[in-house]
Amino acid sequence: MLYWLRQRLGRLRPEEAAVLALLGRWTATHRMWVLAGWSVITLAGAILGGAVYDRTQSVDSLRPDAESMVAQSRIDRLDPQGERIVAVIAGRDFNAMALVDSATRVMFDIRAIPGVASVTDAYTAGSSQVAADDQSSLVVVELRPKLSDDEALAVADQVAAALRRIDAPRVLVGGELLAERTFGEQAVKDAAIGESIALVVLCGVLTVVLGGLIVGSLPLAAALAAVAATLLALSGLAEAMPVSEYAVNVVTLLGLGLAVDYSLLILARFREEREAAPGAPVAELLAATTATAGRAVLVSGLTVGAALAGLFVFAEPLLAAMALGGAVVVGMATVIGLTLVPALIAVAHRRIPPPRGARTRPSAGSSRRPAPGRPGLLARLAAFSQRRPAAVALTVTAGLLLLASPLFQITLANSDARSLPAATEERLAYEAVERDFATWAAQPVTVLIEAGATEPPVRALLQQLRDLTGEKELDLRSDLPGDVTVVDLRPAGPASGEPAQRLVRDLRALDMPVPLLVGGPAAELIDARESTAARLPIAVAVIVVATGLLLVALTGSVVVPVKAICMNILTLLATLGVLVAVFQWGWGSALLGFEPWGALDITTPLLLFVFIFGLSMDYEVFLLARIKEEWDRRTANGRIDNDRAVLAGITATGPVVTTAAVALGIVFLGFALGELIAVKEIGVGMTVAVLLDVTVVRGLLLPSVMSLLGAANWWRPAAPAIRSRP
Structure with missing residues (x-):
């Protein structure tokens, strides 16, 4: 299987290179048509895409077949209650x-x-x-x-x-109704502020880093097209399925980041190809660019899409909508990277300066490669780690595990009015009710019994409920059909607190001769946790297998994908540990401008797992594609030198990865400045993950581990023997 995959996908065969090169050449030749098409899409997104915010709605975080949802649906039909x-x-x-x-x-x-x-x-x-x-x-x-x-x-x-x-x-x-509306309005406001701040700061950073306003604006143009096209796609998606304001924020953030990443990779490779072949037609330079960097963009898009497929496995309405919307965004960013960005380069190529410090020199064979200037940050970190690989690998791994240690105390809960800004009236009202009127206003644990209250089994059950909660905390609803009984129980503490959760577990553990369903906030939280625990192995398997196979296709190695997956998991665990310390414990909350509520939103770890895994693979693909290219070039010349191939690949791709990480960090920090704690968790989490991944993991851990493994990095199963027929 691995051999077949390698033969089919791994090494860029001449015909595959020709297809990508043809795409780059065609895009350059027909650049005005490509720009016109994307301009129409961007304009339509700017005009019509904003309608998605009018079509968003509150989306349940649980599937309709969860016990608490079934109970609530049945009770709503029997005894409907208003907001x-x-x-x-x-x-x-x-x-x-x-x-x-x-x-x-x-x-x-x-x-x-x-x-x-x-x-x-x-x-x-x-x-x-x-x-x-x-x-x-x-x-x-x-x-x-x-x-x-x-x-x-x-x-x-x-x-x-x-x-x-x-x-x-x-x-x-x-109240919940007013809190949900305020949440939606704040989500729209946060998105507008976050995107505005991110784009303005990005413009300045990219202008300085890339060496000019024109070249710095190219990734921004791609990012704007990605956001507009994403909003347009989500607006259409909202016609077919529910989409929440929260999903729009998170998915837009992902599209913005990926578009910048892919633009920078294509742009950096174009400048390198131009330095290697001065005077070559721009169409041929872009053909060479898309045949190499375009492949990395394509594999990266497939990898992030595979991670989102893992999110879809959870099948919860909110997560499913995010997964589907995210898949649309990833596809849009990938297409933009392969078409719009080359077209923009073809138009503005004379205004794109060469890389700073680059010098042209001939390389072996007929191709020319630019001589590197001063090594970048990742190259210097890689050289340091290769000199003492064992010590660096051990130290970095221990440090990441230390950052992950707060995970042992993680608390997950459904967001409520406490996720709103601290000064919001709905949050202040919620906190006042919880503080002074929890006994009267808390939503109860509701028990639905499919039998009349006068039947002996139900009478016995009611007595058991009185023993569990006390007579004063049990309310038997009246005016219901005679063949059903609904009881509201009010345990001490918050509606979804530990006493309420313990009561739900005790009720579901009862051995009753009549059907019994338990609902309420505590039951919903338990159902969400159990659903996550049950489906998480499936989602992890989908993500790990899909991304692993794609990396096998990229590198032809079995060892490199396993190593990459392990490093991504380390990044994820360290990031979640930091989030627990910040958002659950409150470390640095004053600096970030929020008041912690003692838990993380239950969807945050899942979303971060998918996004971090996908974006970490994004940078892994960027680096490994070039490292593999250097390895193949050296082995073709009879020189087997793993360390030099790794260092050369990181030296060549490190600057673009560093710039992309800084750009992506700015994008996520723009959203971290928002007021909604749930969105702030994602923004801070992604910022921490990107900075950790690019500096510590890719700069130190990746080269040190690859140095320790040596030529074993590139091991793969031997090709099956082919026996000739007699």
Whole structure:
């Protein structure tokens, strides 16, 4: 199998090189048509792509067949309940006459608003929802269940406006419905700010690094086209499946980064080919560029796409939408790298300066290669690590494992209003409710029993539930069909806290003669964790096998892919460890401008696993493609020198990888400056991963391990013997 794969995909055969060269030559010759086509797509994306934000919606993080989702769906049909608006009236003694009069009038006004189903408060409903210090009280307004999302939001705005008329120093209005809308609006704002900051800073950095405004703007033009085309594609995708604001942010970030990466690789190889063959027609230079660097772009795109296929395996609606959107983005960035970027180079090639410090010199054979100038950062790190490979490999591995050690204390939870900015009213309302009114307002653990409450097994079960939670924490719902029983249990602590999770596990462990389903936030969190644990091995297998085979195809080696996968896993573990310390423990939270809520979003490790694995392979492909090229060139001349091939490959490709890493870090930092903690986790995580991967892993660990392995790096199974027929 490996031999067949190598023969089919590994070495760039003449006809395969010809296809890629033909693409580069055709793109250069028809550059104005290519630019016109991408201009139309970019313009359409700029005009129509923004509509995706109007089509986004809240997407469930669980599959419909999860037990908690089945229970909730069944309960919604039996006993539909509307959205709830919660408000905390604070800052004045509950019994103050002016407050009592004002709040009483407002409560009756709210009941008169069309679409309001009920109002529960301590002024007119006789509830005891008053804080222990008598300085605040809780109001819960339930809307009618048949309202559409837009209708519910319109009613919620009327309710909120009425509540704010109460004569109190502070009225905090929140609830899941309002929090979700604020999350979406903040996601759009963060995306706009993040992209703007990233593009402006990128323009300056690339102009300085690449040596001019024109050449520095080429990767930006590709990035803008990628973002516009991505938004256009996601807008169409939103017609077929639900897409969340969060997914748009994350997927756009990925497309922006990949487009810059691929542009820099193509641009660097073009400058090298031009230095090696001064005076050659630009079409021939681009043909040589796409035949070499274009192959790396193609393999990299396939590798990142394979990682996203692993994300699709989870089959959760949110992750599936991200995986599908991400696959579209990766495909778009790859096509841009192979078509738009060569066309831009063909138009602006006279304004592209040579690499700094480069000198032309003839190489062996008929081809010419540029003599390297001063070695770059990666080349210097590689030379250092090759002088003492064992010590460097051991030290770097130990350091990465140390960074990963906080993972032993990781806590994963579903994001709620606490992922909003600290000053957001919905988050302040949520925190006030959790602090002072958790007993009254917390969402319960809900038990659905497929039998009537009067049947002996159900009566016995109800007694067991009373023993577990106490009589006061058990509410038996009325007005339901006689063949079903629904019970709400209110354990101590937050709705998805450890006591609630323990209760869910105890309930599901009961041996009952009647069907029983458990729902509620705690049950949803448990289902999400169990689904992740069950599907993670499958996803890992898909990603590892697919990327491993692609690296076998690229290098012809079995050892190099295994080494690359192990190094990527080290990068991932170290990054997640840093995220636990920052976002769960709060280290450096003041510097990053957020308040930690004691957990990571449950989707963050999965998304980072896929994105980090894919982008790490991105840089691995860039380096290995050139290292393999140097190895093949040396072995063809009868010189077997693994260390020199590795160092030469890193020296040639190191500058573009370093520049791409800096550019990508800027992109991700732009998103890390956003206000949403869930998006900030991805931005910070990707920044840490890119910087660790390019400096520590690719600069030190990769060359040291390849030096230790020597010629064994390139081992592959022997070709099967072919017996001639008699």
